[in-house]
Amino acid sequence: MARSIIGGCSCGSVRYECSADPLYMANCHCRNCQRASGSGFVSYLGVPRNALKISGEVKYFEATSDSGNLVSRGFCPNCGSRLFAHTAAVPIMIAINAASLNDPGWYRPAMDFYTASAQPWISMDPALPKFHANGYQTVFRVNDCPENQS
Numbered sequence: 001m002a003r004s005i006i007g008g009c010s011c012g013s014v015r016y017e018c019s020a021d022p023l024y025m026a027n028c029h030c031r032n033c034q035r036a037s038g039s040g041f042v043s044y045l046g047v048p049r050n051a052l053k054i055s056g057e058v059k060y061f062e063a064t065s066d067s068g069n070l071v072s073r074g075f076c077p078n079c080g081s082r083l084f085a086h087t088a089a090v091p092i093m094i095a096i097n098a099a100s101l102n103d104p105g106w107y108r109p110a111m112d113f114y115t116a117s118a119q120p121w122i123s124m125d126p127a128l129p130k131f132h133a134n135g136y137q138t139v140f141r142v143n144d145c146p147e148n149q150s
Ligand SMILES: [Zn+2]
Pocket: 009, 010, 011, 012, 013, 014, 076, 077, 078, 079, 080, 081
């Protein structure tokens, strides 16, 4: 049963819809996510890239992660809302920023990534598995994993 993965940006120029269930859901505390979002961490859901339909213009900014992987972050060029992230390391996957969903209420992060750079002014759920870097190995079974990320 596919979740209702429908959402978009603040101004409505960019809309998206995903026909598949999330591959994983996680909070990322890496410095790259912190800088890009201006907040303590980013909550997102990874979905199969070929199941995501996007309408409207998305601008992508490429950055190199601490681990050396290239991560591309997509946002609305009109209102600046952060929407997506993907990396060539895991081309089948694209991450959606959870709060861009029309209904973010069902979203449940299952892991914390990059806890080594988590800020002392946020509190993490102690029940969630913690990874010093990314935890994609648990999801994709590849060593050269995704957004080593952002
Ligand atoms: Zn917009």
